[in-house]
Amino acid sequence: MRVIFNEELKAVADDLDHMAQAVRKAINASGEALVNADLEAAQSVIDGDIEIDALESSIIDQCVRLLAKQSPVATDLRVVVSSMRLASTFERMGDLARHIAEAARRTYPLSPVPPEAQDLFSQMRDFLDMTADRTVNMLADRDADIAERIILDDDTLDNLHHQTFSMVLDDSWTGTKQQLIDVVLIGRFMERLGDHAVSAARRVTYIVSGFDPSKEPQRDEGTDIS
Secondary structure: OHHHHHHHHHHHHHHHHHHHHHHHHHHHHHHHHHHHOOHHHHHHHHHHHHHHHHHHHHHHHHHHHHHHHHOOOHHHHHHHHHHHHHHHHHHHHHHHHHHHHHHHHHHOOOOOOOHHHHHHHHHHHHHHHHHHHHHHHHHHHOOHHHHHHHHHHHHHHHHHHHHHHHHHHOOOOOOOHHHHHHHHHHHHHHHHHHHHHHHHHHHHHHHHHOOOHHHOOOOOOOOOOO
């Protein structure tokens, strides 16, 4: 029975790795669509979201069967339940990338953000590309050190997000009302991508060590682990 359980748990881990890679691809392509008005990249994100949704459903179904058939305890239970949470987190990240891609497709051949906002959103895009790479590596290696880096560095994205508000509230803002809405919404989508990466990092830390970093009171690290 233990051999079967380990094989089924490995299948879940493989699907999670595949899901993380699909989310990284969606984040990369949505950033390309946003910054460079790339219609093909935008459409690839929108079309690819079906695969991410399907992976989430498959992972959750596998985990439910493991819970029902194997009745795992201790570390095994922690891994199974956390895998379900990670799948839901990655699915939401895919949705957020799709929202960004849909905004880029809607305004093509123009960008949904005005020229004065391009540099700021390019910085946010670069940060998310780096975070997506870290997330894939963290999950593949169950690396708590990378998880810690994701958690601690999230303040950088938060600061960039705050600048989007300062920009649209400044008297020098010359963008249209629609561009104002797009800047605020897309900035929020990108900031939430970072928050969900933090949530995934916390979950991996919990899998590896049994320690929940969201319970450390002196930190404000964004999204709760639950």
